[in-house]
Amino acid sequence: MSFEPVPQRPPHLSQTGPQTGIAGAESARSARGALTISSLDKSFTISGTARKVLDGINLTVRPGEFVSIVGASGCGKSTLLRLIVGLDDEYTGEIRLDGERVATTSLDRGIVFQDHRLFPWMTLEQNVELALLNTDVPKSRRAQIVADHIALVNLTGFEKAYPHQLSGGMAQRAAIARALVTEPKLLLLDEPLGALDALTRVHVQNELQRIWMQQRSTMVMVTHDVEEALYLGDRVIVMTPHPGRIRRIVDVDLPHPRDRRSPVLHRLKDEILAELTAAPTDTTDDARGNLVLLPTREDR
Amino acid sequence: MTGGLAACHRSGANAPQTVTLASIAYPDQGHQVYNGLTGVVVRDGWLKGELAKRGIALAVTPVPTAVGAPLINEGFSAKRIDFASYGDFPAIIAVAGGVPLKLVAPLGQGQDVYLVVRNGINAHSIADLKGKRIALHRGRPWELPFSKLLDANGLKPTDFTIVNINPAATPAALAAGSVDAAVLLNDGLLVEKKGIGHVIWSTAQAPADWKMRAELFGRGGFVSEHPDLTQLVVDAYIRAAAWSAQDANREQVIQDASRGFLPVDIIRKEYASATYPWRERFSPIFRPDVGAHYHSVAAYALAHGLVHDQVDADALLDDRFVAKALKDQKLEGFWAAGSVSGTH
């Protein structure tokens, strides 16, 4: 897949953030948002016993790629995103963005949560602008950049609205605008549309696809919804729970924007659903009990 | 004048910057007005001027009547107050508590305490109230005359139901019939005037030393370190007493006494019922009954376990300053030397 530079990108994008320029030999394009995860393990300690939630995750995301992760509840997909974004840094293995090991949060990595997490005490505009607080974007240009991003998510006219005055879909789009305004190399989406109704969801999926095509940042989205994963993702990572492992990675070799009616999508959806429902979802016993039942990881 | 200069030299080394006088005060039209002679002293301005000549400021601290006694005792013990005109009972308590005080000037004949009975109760004496409910705010100075009344009639507090209640709530309690009688100060006369009850007894019918007394007390340490300044303060009070004792100033004194307190006709009625001449109301003389009074307060406090140590009433009284002031102001013989009131 090759991506054309998009002329509509906000002009401040060309400015390099504090953490760019690490791999001078690589081209500017490939230096932005290459995510490498290798041998990642993660455990939680619950009442004295350690429980593995992620086991041996290996994944490489190419710059500008849209990767979807699907899996049943408890497969650790949200935990994975929290590790990548840096909210949790207790893990073994490696997570690297453009070669740099992830240890804490950074403006290079943005995230959209399932709950929009807009600050209820600020207007939409203020919420978006908040993300620029610690960037070196000059104050004089911030208003314009904020307006551009509000326009990008089609919310022009709602700048002064408080979150409670926005519908669920609008609030989620506002959260996407806030996540994008810092021009992160990597945008993580943690079930961003999970709380929306079916119609709004389709609408925001289209918006998201449009925005991604416009922005071309690397995006990793976690979702329950296989159809959504296929519609948006260049690749779909299928995960199984207890402990969370990658079971399969599906290539979706269709150009964007996609047609929902595409037979390829439907075939892949059936395949993935079959895979997910076939997997034993034994929650009665501990992780070690499941270990033998799980098929081996299919890694490419 | 020479005396003044000499005094100046005597306390020159460690003279205080301020002499603090505390007194019960009532709010009246946005100002605190001081009760009794302190009010006259403050208005007179003589003391302030004399102290100013020595480079010393006069501070007068108003204390509300409801919490006055503890506040003054706390002030004495913290050495925040040098002089106070306040009650006999709290002063004995302070001395017993280890705060040495000196009674430097008696202030008059004492205050009467009244026994008020509510309407509908047929009682003419304390004995008639046997088994009845009597309102009395415990630990307050008027407990002593009441106790003496019981003793004199061969009665005990257990012959009654003593109800401990704040004087502010007492009229309502009488009116509601929650209590049958109450021990009050001259607010008892107001209760009578309001038609809630009537006075059946007061200390006016009792020996002079039964009355509740208030005097000018000085902090022991201050009095012994600064006898000159103490003399000035006592001088000022004697001046005020002499002024108040003038018949010409009678109406003014009555008006002053009513300010922020009881209606003027109550004050006038109470003053008119006195069995002694007008001038004796302000007598600063250390009469025998004054000494007897303090002996009996000290004995009562000890006997009832209110204090744990015997207070030496004789050591409390310090009549040097009054004697000198009377001499200096040529007032010797102006007031009677012996007891002037009482029926016994």
Next chain:
Amino acid sequence: MSLLDHKPARFAVGLVAPALLLAWWQWQASRGGSNAVAFASLSTVGGAARELIVNGTLLADAAATLQRAFTGLGIGATLGIALGIAMAMWPLLDRLLGPLLNALRQVPMIGWLPLIGLWFGSDEGSELIVICLSAFFPAMLNAHAGVAQVERRYLEVGQIYGFSASQRFRRILLPAAMPMLLTGLTQSLAFAWIAAIAAELLMGASVGLGVTMQQAQTQQRLDIILVTIAVTAAIGFAINQLVYRIRSSLLAWQAPAQ
């Protein structure tokens, strides 16, 4: 749809109960006898009100009491909010001071009076301390709870955008805790107002509603007591309404309750 949707009608309905209360009062007063001690007739009360307004006492009293209450509130609530926030942000401080403050909170004011008397005498300072103490605790407790209950998910947003400690405080903790802070402030205000009156009543001062109330108690002037009670209630009510308005405008970002 309902009569109650009209503001004036609603207001009128609200007047019924006070009016009934007053009517009952008048009836009690007219019965005379022992009731005369607790009930003064409305015309007497009206006369007393006129007297106090004309001679300026009422205005001076209200101004003095308001000033006392607000000075005490200003000091007490500021300290309370600062300490409450500090305790919510530094758990060690909370563990050290929390139980102690909680115990001190339960000590009735009378317990403080001897110490206050010792250090401040009977000056204006004593009354101020009493008011400050009354205003301090609700402000502290609510500020503490408000900051402690700030949702983690909001703090994570701050973490993602690289907020410094001061940014986190000013942009997340403070606004998120604002509803509770304002609740605390409302309570503090109510307590400061009541404490101001009570302090004047019990500790004495030269001017103030409590002073006039106390004096009227001495003189058994029920009409004056009632006027001061009415003014106390009315001013307290007005302050309450004002705070409610300020709160609504400060918290315009909150979704309506229903």
Next chain:
Amino acid sequence: MATAPASFLPSGSRRPGFKLGPLPQALVPPLALFAVWQLACLTGLFPEQVLVPPSTVARTLARLAASGELERDVGVSLRRLLVGFGAGALTGLAFGAATALSRWTEAALWPLFLLLWQVPVIAFLPVLVLFFGIDETFKITIVALATFFPVALATFDGIKSVPRAWFEVAQVYRTRLPDLLWRILVPATVPAILTGLRVAITRAWVVLVAGELLAADSGIGQLMETGRQLFQIDVVLAGVITSGVIGFLLDRCARALEARATRWKDA
């Protein structure tokens, strides 16, 4: 605030012998305060009559406890508290519910409620005395009044914040009124009301002690007042400590009950 966080510490991180449990930790500041207090007394800067050393206060407490005086006063005060609190809480609940559930009662009674709330109880003293006498009823009434206002307010707010949707659900299923009350209203408002009750009980305690100063022959407030009048600050401070500890314990018990009753909230 000040819950016991120590139990959430990773277990085994310290040897048990050195582990400072939540209780001893809470004791550090008061002990430090006592130490400072005792030291301040030893300096002699303050008159011993007013800044009584804690050792003296401890002796006084022991003496009062041994003579049975403390037990009697605390017992009397607690009995007044419980009866008054019970009466005030019930009426407060009823009033709060009645005003919150009907717009008419709200419009008619709430303004008067807000008006009366602003007046200190002490101002109503003569009226209270007239109606309730000066015996136990009077003191209990004062406590009940102090309880009534916060409980009524909390109940009102608690009911008002129940989402309308829940009532609509009840309407759809034609829930009968008792069921509506018991199955929807009560569980939904219990947290707010319990908080109101907790605020009320500590407030009631403070007001009771103040009320006992005005008219009482016994009780912890009277103990302190007599102590002050008689310039026995050690007795006053013994009362301060006793009432502080009792108030603190009441608050702790109320919190524990509150935590138990609202466990579902955190689940």
